[in-house]
Amino acid sequence: MTKIKTQYNRRSFLKISAAAGGGMLIGFSWLTCCVSGGKTEEALAIPNEWFEINGYIKIGDTGLVTIYSPNPEIGQNVKTSMPMIVAEELDVDWNNVIVEQAPLNTGFYHNQVAGGSQSIRKGWHALRMAGATARRMLLEATAKAWGVEVIALTVSGGIIKEINGDRTMGYGDIAVQAVAMEVPEEVELKDIKDFKLISTSVKNVDGKNIVTGKPLFGLDFKREGMKLAMIQHPPAFGMKVKDFNEAEIKAMPGIQDAFIVDISVPEPGYFDEKGYQQLVAIVGDSTWQLMKAKKALKTNWEAVSELENSEDHMKRMEGTLASGEMHESRKDGDPEAAFKKASKVIERTYSSPFLPHNTMEPMNFFANVTETSAELIGPTQTPQALEGSVSKLLGLPIEDVTVNMTRMGGGFGRRLYVNFGVEAAAISKQTGAPIKLIYTREDDMTQGTYRPAYLTTYKAGLDENNNLIAFSVKGTGLPESPVFEHRFPAGTVDNYLAEKASTHTNITTGAWRAPRSHFTAGAEQSFLDEVAELAGKDPIEFRLELFDRAISNPVGKRNDYDAKRYAGVLKLVKEKSNWGQSMPGIHRGVAAYFCHNSYVAEVIDIAMEDGKPKIKKVWCAVDCGIVINRDAAKNMVQGGVVDGIGHAMYSQLTFKEGTPQENNFNTYRLIRHSQAPEDIEVFFVENDIDPTGLGEPGLPPAVGALANALYQATGERYYHQPFMSLKTVMG
Amino acid sequence: MPEYKLRINGTSHNVNVDDDTPLLWVLRDELKLLGTKFGCGIGQCGACTVHFEGAAVRSCLIAVSTIGTSEITTIEGLSEEGDHPVQKAWLEHDVPQCGYCQSGQIMNATALLTENPKPTDKDIDNAMSGNICRCGTYVRIKQAIKTASNQ
Ligand code: FES
Numbered sequence: 001m002t003k004i005k006t007q008y009n010r011r012s013f014l015k016i017s018a019a020a021g022g023g024m025l026i027g028f029s030w031l032t033c034c035v036s037g038g039k040t041e042e043a044l045a046i047p048n049e050w051f052e053i054n055g056y057i058k059i060g061d062t063g064l065v066t067i068y069s070p071n072p073e074i075g076q077n078v079k080t081s082m083p084m085i086v087a088e089e090l091d092v093d094w095n096n097v098i099v100e101q102a103p104l105n106t107g108f109y110h111n112q113v114a115g116g117s118q119s120i121r122k123g124w125h126a127l128r129m130a131g132a133t134a135r136r137m138l139l140e141a142t143a144k145a146w147g148v149e150v151i152a153l154t155v156s157g158g159i160i161k162e163i164n165g166d167r168t169m170g171y172g173d174i175a176v177q178a179v180a181m182e183v184p185e186e187v188e189l190k191d192i193k194d195f196k197l198i199s200t201s202v203k204n205v206d207g208k209n210i211v212t213g214k215p216l217f218g219l220d221f222k223r224e225g226m227k228l229a230m231i232q233h234p235p236a237f238g239m240k241v242k243d244f245n246e247a248e249i250k251a252m253p254g255i256q257d258a259f260i261v262d263i264s265v266p267e268p269g270y271f272d273e274k275g276y277q278q279l280v281a282i283v284g285d286s287t288w289q290l291m292k293a294k295k296a297l298k299t300n301w302e303a304v305s306e307l308e309n310s311e312d313h314m315k316r317m318e319g320t321l322a323s324g325e326m327h328e329s330r331k332d333g334d335p336e337a338a339f340k341k342a343s344k345v346i347e348r349t350y351s352s353p354f355l356p357h358n359t360m361e362p363m364n365f366f367a368n369v370t371e372t373s374a375e376l377i378g379p380t381q382t383p384q385a386l387e388g389s390v391s392k393l394l395g396l397p398i399e400d401v402t403v404n405m406t407r408m409g410g411g412f413g414r415r416l417y418v419n420f421g422v423e424a425a426a427i428s429k430q431t432g433a434p435i436k437l438i439y440t441r442e443d444d445m446t447q448g449t450y451r452p453a454y455l456t457t458y459k460a461g462l463d464e465n466n467n468l469i470a471f472s473v474k475g476t477g478l479p480e481s482p483v484f485e486h487r488f489p490a491g492t493v494d495n496y497l498a499e500k501a502s503t504h505t506n507i508t509t510g511a512w513r514a515p516r517s518h519f520t521a522g523a524e525q526s527f528l529d530e531v532a533e534l535a536g537k538d539p540i541e542f543r544l545e546l547f548d549r550a551i552s553n554p555v556g557k558r559n560d561y562d563a564k565r566y567a568g569v570l571k572l573v574k575e576k577s578n579w580g581q582s583m584p585g586i587h588r589g590v591a592a593y594f595c596h597n598s599y600v601a602e603v604i605d606i607a608m609e610d611g612k613p614k615i616k617k618v619w620c621a622v623d624c625g626i627v628i629n630r631d632a633a634k635n636m637v638q639g640g641v642v643d644g645i646g647h648a649m650y651s652q653l654t655f656k657e658g659t660p661q662e663n664n665f666n667t668y669r670l671i672r673h674s675q676a677p678e679d680i681e682v683f684f685v686e687n688d689i690d691p692t693g694l695g696e697p698g699l700p701p702a703v704g705a706l707a708n709a710l711y712q713a714t715g716e717r718y719y720h721q722p723f724m725s726l727k728t729v730m731g
Numbered sequence: 732m733p734e735y736k737l738r739i740n741g742t743s744h745n746v747n748v749d750d751d752t753p754l755l756w757v758l759r760d761e762l763k764l765l766g767t768k769f770g771c772g773i774g775q776c777g778a779c780t781v782h783f784e785g786a787a788v789r790s791c792l793i794a795v796s797t798i799g800t801s802e803i804t805t806i807e808g809l810s811e812e813g814d815h816p817v818q819k820a821w822l823e824h825d826v827p828q829c830g831y832c833q834s835g836q837i838m839n840a841t842a843l844l845t846e847n848p849k850p851t852d853k854d855i856d857n858a859m860s861g862n863i864c865r866c867g868t869y870v871r872i873k874q875a876i877k878t879a880s881n882q
């Protein structure tokens with residue numbers, strides 16, 4: 001057993017307990033119908049009394065256990081996997097566990113963010129400790145009650161037993177005494193080999209509520225007396241609202257109020273809106289009446305900066321790459337001389353367009369602002385940032401702002417940015433009532449915060465024996481560069497150069513599932529496919545040779561990957577997919593990528609059907625350390641694969657005079673059932689390494705494997721996303 | 732505002748709304764039947780799918796004044812206990828990620844299976860391609876439909 005120091009003290013427990021007791025149910029009493037849980041029919045009875053052991057765990061007098069899931073749930077399934085970790089160390093039967101979403105409590109929980117695939121990685125120790133601490137306190141309380149030592153006791157499934165005796169004690173019976181125990185200074189964690197719950201497959205705790213249509217999402221939140229609100233932002237980047245037909249709108253049926261709100265906050269932070277600060281807001285009783293009022297808006301806009309076009313975007317990025325303004329971010333050896341010496345040189349350029357996140361549930365938020373307080377409830381990946389921005393906007397002390405999280409209909413990075421929550425607060429304040437702000441799909445898709453557009457040139461040089469002796473990457477984007485200078489193949493080539501620069505745009509951008517990696521993996525991995533072809537080598541063997549070099553004699557010291565684990569997923573996918581065996585009619589491509597602390601290799605099999613590529617199967621090999629919830633982890637990787645393929649194949653957002661030309665799913669293309677892979681199989685490298693996340697890492701390699709399989713199937717290389725133009729798809 | 736008497740999930744409901752109000756917003760704003768979701772408002776995503784006399788329709792496109800006495804079924808009316816074979820298959824395959832699209836997917840799949848109890852992969856693709864899942868659960872949805880079709 002591992003012994004670790006507990007980080008908690010009595011006071012932090014009490015603080016969270018108070019929040020848990022008072023604020024936890026956030027007016028969700030309308031939701032009590034839909035308790036989330038492993039709880040089945042055979043489970044224990046609903047308790048009369050609950051005992052807060054610590055901020056993660058509450059035990060009822062019947063032995064039923066509530067575990068609070070600290071992080072925002074956006075579909076990555078942390079609401080199941082985080083409590084599983086607590087339950088493992090607490091040693092309770094999962095059937096007797098109920099899960100609740102924890103409120104924002106920065107004083108107690110760590111990292112209440114859904115971002116960067118970090119929930120599990122950063123939560124791992126705290127969650128284990130919470131469970132282990134509670135188990136220890138329950139054991140100590142029992143030992144005291146029976147007048148024995150703790151070592152004379154064992155526990156399993158929430159039942160404490162005397163090793164040399166017949167006495168047993170249920171957690172529910174001793175909880176009342178356990179809460180009075182001192183928090184131990186040190187606790188023992190289980191050995192990994194003793195895990196019973198972790199690495200099994202546990203069903204989504206909200207599964208039943210989802211398939212029966214229970215109100216779980218921000219858009220479903222309602223409170224007595226609440227009004228609805230909608231906004232209208234400028235139609236184009238570079239424009240600002242001047243005035244609108246206020247009197248006419250206010251006179252429309254069901255409309256209470258219409259005004260311009262300003263959401264600028266002093267000293268805006270990273271998650272604050274960089275674009276539209278002034279918006280038209282309309283408040284009313286029903287969504288449909290608000291939609292009609294929105295249609296009746298006659299707004300005067302003024303151009304305050306350039307109105308950009310997609311054609312100019314490409315030219316602008318090309319200009320950056322050609323200019324002398326690139327910043328050299330890494331250089332090994334003498335790339336210039338090596339390229340001169342090389343017997344074969346290949347250079348290719350890759351691009352991808354702006355993309356909106358398009359969470360299935362459009363942006364929305366509930367806000368109730370009074371003179372002295374602000375209460376916010378809704379879908380946010382960064383509750384803490386929202387709390388801070390609302391406090392700044394309203395000039396209220398941070399203690400007087402509360403933020404609670406609902407389940408989210410997707411995140412993908414969009415809900416890291418807090419503008420819609422801040423807008424809700426600004427509208428509630430101005431209209432003097434609790435309101436729920438709702439975006440239409442058009443508002444959502446044209447508001448900005450997009451995935452940036454990118455352009456990158458790769459160049460490789462081979463010697464006469466087809467060894468890679470020189471490699472360079474040079475990239476820019478609107479506005480950020482996608483280049484990761486210390487990632488593979490850095491460290492495997494003696495002569496290496498990475499250069500980057502940003503390109504100006506007034507279109508607002510933000511993190512989009514696997515930021516930069518979503519583009520870079522596709523570009524780099526399809527470039528390497530071409531380099532391997534030029535070298536006359538099998539694409540997997542070619543990569544493995546490079547990893548061998550990085551394992552035995554790496555170039556440079558700052559390479560940000562573990563070459564053994566990287567090679568490990570490639571070897572696993574090679575084995576599982578029977579790589580190298582020819583399959584008639586099947587064209588295969590491979591890619592591997594490391595990002596967000598996890599390693600993923602994928603093989604995509606394509607068949608041509610009616611002259612169109614059809615993805616028959618995707619094979620995925622994943623190293624994310626210990627797998628917490630096996631089947632859910634597979635689901636996450638499968639989703640990443642579909643997301644990667646879908647956006648690379650079909651999606652793009654274009655601009656004319658600053659206006660997004662696609663604003664709903666009739667013009668903007670998202671992957672659909674018939675275009676999805678027929679099968680996606682996921683395999684894990686089994687090891688004892690501390691777990692890392694899976695929300696993002698499954699996506700990036702899919703883009704490279706797709707481009708490489710498409711090349712095998714069609715004889716054409718795909719350099720520019722989206723790979724399939726509207727014409728190709730529609731025929 | 733005119734009054735409409737609607738038959739939803741086997742019960743009658745009276746609502747006072749503008750005649751052009753889409754069924755979606757009658758369900759969500761007036762009747763608090765929140766399982767039917769809003770995704771696009773233009774019939775392109777399927778999140779708002781309900782049954783209209785047993786057929787899958789997009790409730791965001793159906794004006795309340797055109798419903799008359801037709802029987803409407805929403806996800807809440809699919810089964811009493813969440814034990815419709817399609818719901819059970821969804822749970823067995825642990826289909827949802829974020830879950831937002833799933834009531835629409837389930838309503839669409841149920842209508843498909845009523846009409847065509849043994850759909851081929853192609854039938855499933857054709858019937859389901861109007862339902863977007865942004866999280867990419869398409870593979871599991873197909874498996875769940877096949878499981879339900881074998882019940
Ligand atoms: S909301 Fe009706 S189809 Fe999208």
Ligand code: FES
Nearest residue numbers: 829830864865866
């Ligand atoms: S599960 Fe998230 S949109 Fe389908």
